[in-house]
Amino acid sequence: MTPRVLILGGTTEGYALAETLTAKRDLQVINSLAGRTASPRLPAGETRIGGFGGAAGLADFLRLQGISAVIDATHPFAASMGWNAAEGCRAAQVALLRLDRPAWTPQPGDRWEMVDDWEETVSTLRDCGARRVLLAVGRQELAAFAGLQDIWFLIRMVTAPEPLPPFPRARLLLARGPFDLSAERELLETHAIDTIVCKNSGGDSTAAKLVAARERGLRVIMRRRPTRPELPLVTRIPDAIAWLDWVLPGSNPALDP
Numbered sequence: 001m002t003p004r005v006l007i008l009g010g011t012t013e014g015y016a017l018a019e020t021l022t023a024k025r026d027l028q029v030i031n032s033l034a035g036r037t038a039s040p041r042l043p044a045g046e047t048r049i050g051g052f053g054g055a056a057g058l059a060d061f062l063r064l065q066g067i068s069a070v071i072d073a074t075h076p077f078a079a080s081m082g083w084n085a086a087e088g089c090r091a092a093q094v095a096l097l098r099l100d101r102p103a104w105t106p107q108p109g110d111r112w113e114m115v116d117d118w119e120e121t122v123s124t125l126r127d128c129g130a131r132r133v134l135l136a137v138g139r140q141e142l143a144a145f146a147g148l149q150d151i152w153f154l155i156r157m158v159t160a161p162e163p164l165p166p167f168p169r170a171r172l173l174l175a176r177g178p179f180d181l182s183a184e185r186e187l188l189e190t191h192a193i194d195t196i197v198c199k200n201s202g203g204d205s206t207a208a209k210l211v212a213a214r215e216r217g218l219r220v221i222m223r224r225r226p227t228r229p230e231l232p233l234v235t236r237i238p239d240a241i242a243w244l245d246w247v248l249p250g251s252n253p254a255l256d257p
């Protein structure tokens with residue numbers, strides 16, 4: 001029987017993995033999306049959309065669908081899904097791998113302040129004297145910042161929040177990465193930004209703002225990644241494929257009875 005692999009996606013890496021596995025391997029690939037985006041980019045192969053109903057729901061799905069392996073390629077900040085994947089795969093006794101992009105690390109000249117949650121982000125912003133802020137966080141995370149009366153925000157996101165929290169002074173900029181360095185330089189200059197607030201997503205697509213901030217000596221308030229379960233971890237698609245070769249039934253004759 002052709003092995004079935006579930007990819008927990010919603011990221012560039014999940015998309016690329018689904019495309020690669022569908023094109024190159026004798027596998028059935030199911031790509032899973034949470035359903036947050038109205039018209040998501042769908043990779044080759046099968047896609048299912050929507051939550052599973054927690055870890056127990058995921059375990060039921062794995063059994064019913066006869067899934068042999070799961071790759072958690074969700075965004076570094078999608079930690080709930082990561083914990084559910086660990087618990088669901090353990091319950092259904094299915095192998096699980098984490099495909100993650102490396103976190104950004106500060107370089108000489110960076111002025112980063114690392115924070116652990118949105119509450120700390122807001123208090124750091126209030127105390128540091130920021131006046132004009134590029135706010136590059138998610139839709140659900142905006143509300144915490146709307147009470148900062150003395151700060152003007154440039155709010156950049158992919159999809160408009162419905163509704164936009166009542167910011168007294170803000171401009172909404174709808175844009176999807178990748179963002180290049182010259183455009184990021186111009187954005188910071190045009191809006192006289194003095195501080196960037198973002199999360200440590202990692203990856204190349206949105207990293208140029210950090211280079212532009214370094215060049216201008218701007219403050220960056222960087223939210224650390226949430227904790228995820230300890231799992232076999234890879235950062236590159238070829239390594240995910242090598243892991244599949246190892247765990248899929250019949251792929252390692254030395255271990256078969």
Ligand SMILES: NC(=O)c1ccc[n+]([C@@H]2O[C@H](COP(=O)([O-])OP(=O)(O)OC[C@H]3O[C@@H](n4cnc5c(N)ncnc54)[C@H](OP(=O)(O)O)[C@@H]3O)[C@@H](O)[C@H]2O)c1
Pocket residue numbers: 008009010011032033034036049050051052053054055057058073074075077078079080081082084138
């Ligand atoms: N958080 C970010 O900054 C961010 C950025 C870019 C893309 N994304 C993508 O957006 C999705 C949602 O992110 P989030 O931060 O809201 O996740 P989350 O807080 O970790 O997950 C919340 C719930 O959404 C469902 N879910 C999440 N990812 C799923 C997937 N790939 N397939 C099916 N159900 C999924 C699960 O529902 P059930 O409990 O019902 O199973 C999960 O318990 C993820 O797929 C992630 O890769 C997130």
